[in-house]
Amino acid sequence: MLIRTEQTPNPATRKFLPGQIVVEAGTRDFPDAESAEASPLAKALFDSEMVEGVFFGRDFISVTAAPGVSWGDLEPLVLEILLDHFVTGAPLFAPGSAAGIHISEDADFEENPEDADIIDQIKELIETRVRPAVAQDGGDIVYKGYKDGRLYLSMHGACSGCPSSTVTLKRGIESLIRHYVPEVETVEAV
Numbered sequence: 001m002l003i004r005t006e007q008t009p010n011p012a013t014r015k016f017l018p019g020q021i022v023v024e025a026g027t028r029d030f031p032d033a034e035s036a037e038a039s040p041l042a043k044a045l046f047d048s049e050m051v052e053g054v055f056f057g058r059d060f061i062s063v064t065a066a067p068g069v070s071w072g073d074l075e076p077l078v079l080e081i082l083l084d085h086f087v088t089g090a091p092l093f094a095p096g097s098a099a100g101i102h103i104s105e106d107a108d109f110e111e112n113p114e115d116a117d118i119i120d121q122i123k124e125l126i127e128t129r130v131r132p133a134v135a136q137d138g139g140d141i142v143y144k145g146y147k148d149g150r151l152y153l154s155m156h157g158a159c160s161g162c163p164s165s166t167v168t169l170k171r172g173i174e175s176l177i178r179h180y181v182p183e184v185e186t187v188e189a190v
Contacts, residue, residue: 003082005075008138012052013064013157014071015138016078018086023056027140029156030054039093041085048081050074055139055157056092062138062157111147119146121181126153130173141173149185151177 004017028039031053036042042054045063050073053064061082065074084090111119126143134141139157146152153169174187 001083001087003079003086005079006138008062010064010138012067013062013138014075014078016061016063016082017059018061018082019059020086021059022061022092023058027058027156028056029140030056037094040090041081041092044081044085045078048074048077050077053157057135057138057140057157060135060138111145115146115183118181118183122146122151122177122184125177125180129176144190146184149183151184151187152190153187154190 002019004019006015006017008015030036030039030042030046033043033046036046036054039054039056041061042056045051045054050066050069051063052066053062055062055064063074063078065071123143126141130141134155139155142154142156144152144154151174153173155169169187169189174184177184177187
């Protein structure tokens, strides 16, 4: 089995492509060791004590190195853990965990029903244009809400904590969405 490795715009994060589906639907972010208890694979990566974050995308795994950890030291270990997981066919999630529960990506606050058309346009743009582009860099972006001209998004995986994420959000995503949905005045990360 060959696992390809790609650098991401976030120098602390690498993207690993096992050549097969990782998560059938959605994504899963493990921002700390405690959250990784739901996945034997994420837990094994955190157990190295050299990992600060793990993210599962449809066909990739993004791993964020802990501060001060060199990718020269970490990459062979990550590849070993991933190879072991995929070759043995180990489960991605622990039995009896809440891993199979779908958590709504809808707004974290009450939206104005009059904005329904605007919100539908925003969600379609995010799904068709933004998320695929962000996934190329080992991350994900999730709609969190729209209110009074402000669009709220949450960044995960390689995008979370990336030095260029603010530029990506403001120059790339905000300008794209404002072009197609002029009602959006600003885009903010939550």
